[in-house]
Amino acid sequence: MAKKVRVWFNRWFSVAYLYMNHIRNNPDGVEFEFYGTHPDRNSMALQNCDYAEVEPVLEGLEYVEYCVDFCRRHQIDVFIPRLKMLDIARHIHLFDEVGTKVTVCRDIELLESMIDKDKFYELVRESDVMVVPEYRVVNTAEQFKAAYEELASLGHRVCFKPTNSEGGQGFRIINNDRDQVMDLFGTINPYVTFDRVYDILSGVDQFPNMMVMELLEGSEYSIDCLADPNGKLIAAVPRRKGNGRMRYLEDNQELIEIAHKVAEAYRIPFNYNIQMRYKNGVPKLLEINPRMSGGLHVSCLNGTNYPYLAVKLALGGHVEPLETKLGITASHIEQPMIMKDVIQAETVR
Known part of the structure; x- marks a missing residue:
């Protein structure tokens, strides 16, 4: 029997529960085991894991060393970080040494600028990729x-x-x-x-x-993007935020063109999210999140499994550029569930 692919989510938002489902229910029939860590043992992200432990609160290199040790102990194949992405990227060679693929941008200067938004605004202002407020x-x-x-x-x-x-x-x-x-x-x-x-x-x-x-008062969009490890764009979905929980996957060619310009200019890998808002008919940048967005599961309603495809790409698989289905109106409802104690290990440090 082939070994299941082991994927680790560190200190993610609760929506990681849904991303794990997307990866599990992949069209290629690949089997996965999910590992999760979080300081809160009741985090919803941990409820969908095959193995979970309480994560220590550490900073800098100490946290990276914990992550590398976790990958080594559990033979993690793909690490999908949210917390401390910059620290992890700065020491990415340590993960290479233990054989773990990490879905993080390796361009340290670019990643640092995306985290400190004023630096990224200055970078963008020097180009014609987007308009900044x-x-x-x-x-x-x-x-x-x-x-x-x-x-x-x-x-x-x-x-x-x-x-x-x-x-x-x-x-x-x-x-x-x-x-x-x-x-x-x-x-x-x-x-x-x-x-x-x-x-x-x-x-x-x-x-x-x-x-x-300046306050931008027009329609707000999140452009969910998928790119290969070299930053070549594979898919881009403009998702407009409506009133309340209404969301619209729109065929907005202006924003899709911006996504192509961003990909060409910055070569951000895997899943990332461009947030923009209109003012007087002009889309202006809010921020770029170099990770899966909190609403990516909505964009998956167009039939494309963005979380799984990022994992497939990290493992060396090939994905052709995708023609995404747009013109979709979406929303969501809560679903109650009985909590279970999923912690197999307490904090190790």
Whole structure:
């Protein structure tokens, strides 16, 4: 009997549960075993694993050494990291030595810039690949005030976000017309007044770098991309975010062309996600996530198994460029499940 392919997900979002299902239910009949680690033993990502353990909280080289040891102990064939991708990429030779393929961008300078968004904006601004929003990088209250006033004077509504964050973490929109009492009693929202932010930031001499940007108020898209290990684009799916849970896989040729330009310019491998938002008919970059996006399972509804194909490519398989089915309206519902204790080992460090 052929050995099952062993795949490890480290500290992933709960949606990894679905990605494991996609990889298991592959059209080639390849059999897999899934390994998962997370500091939270009740993480949903672990519920779909054949082996799970509590992950230690480590930094830098110490964390990389834990990862290499995990791969060695369990003879991992493919490692799909989310946490500490940059540290892992910096020491990728250690994984090569134990025979584990890692679905991570090996271009350290590029990966570093994608994680620190202001660096990537500067890189993009020097090219004609995409348009970036007007932005300023600040780390003091006075810099924040100056950036806000400058962008507002140009006619922009203003928002801000830490340069190093995932998803909507730290994203706020400045709106000086808020009724703060009603906001307090209403639903949680991203709106905040300039005075409130300035007052908070004035309480410290310096804070972590933050991007103060023009607010993009048009349609938001996530372009889910699949590329081979050399960054050659195989598929790109523009996924528009609608109201609530509505999602639309659209035949947006403008965004598909941008995906081809990104692939040609930056050669990002495996699964990655380009987030863009329109303003006045122009799509502008929000960020690129060099990993599977949180909504990739929706894009899989077009009949293409993006998580499995990335694993196949990492193992040296060949995948031809794909003609993806578009024009699909999608949504999702929750599904209850009984939790089980899946931990086979506690933290080893």
